[in-house]
Amino acid sequence: MSVTPLLVDVGTVLEETTGLVRYALVFLFAAIPVIEILVVIPVAVGLGLNPVTTAVVAFAGNVGSVYALIVSYRRLLEWWRGYAGDDEPSDRYARARRLWDRYGLPGVSIAGPVMAGVHVAALVALLAGSRGRLVAGWMTLGIAVWTVLLTVASVAGVSLLGIA
Template sequence: MSLEPLFVDVGATLENAGGFLQYVLVFVFAAIPLLEILVVIPVGIGLGLDPMATGALAFAGNVASVYVLIYFHRRISNWRRDRRSADETDSSDRFERARGLWERYGLPGIAIGGPILTGVHIAALVALLAGSSERTVAGWMTVGIGLWAALLVAGSVLGVSLLGVA
């Protein structure tokens, strides 16, 4: 699957929005799986948006969507636990794959590599399914998203200055 159409659609939408709405869209697009900060930050900065505002809003949108995922995971887990019979087990293929990822990389590895490897939403879900506490997952995911947001802002600013774009 090529990400090129995502870059074009995000770029065109941001460019056509103008003004304050561009920054609102940065926040919203960063919260959407597949777009996230990896697409939104370089596109926004490439279009000439303020790098610090773009990075901060993209970070906030991405983190907010992960926190929403964590909140709903808790509610769904409680609902499933209340309805599950005592002899049911959760041994699906997906759970086993998630457990394997968890055992191989641990929470810090998944949180920091998540934006590149799987996307932050899947990385958070893997960590939650592997049994990590919600607070720990939220903390590590925030660190990982913050690290990538800072690197993407710096790389995008450098790229724009070297290419003379915007």
């Protein structure tokens, strides 16, 4: 799946809304795997949404969905095994697993958001036997780092391009 259509769709939806609905959508988009903070923060800042509010709302949406995954992963795993059987792991899972094998929980948590997505990274950490609280803590740190970096880079890019 290409990221370009996601950028267009997220941007279009955010452009067509106003007020607090825009921030509710930022929260929702940040919680959706594949879109997450990597797409929604630059798009929202580029459209002129307040960078600090965007960062806080996107962070909350992304972290909240990861916490929901952590709380319910055992039930999801049982469902998936019954649904999919023993299918080959996806490329995203394989990348996250290689990251895990090399760097462990801290590496997956910091690099996971850009290498495989936070949801896949959290799932890999849980499947590898990490405790949920440790995964939540490290994922929160990783998401926070990337939220700050993406927001700063987006503001700098908008400023450099003179967009908003």
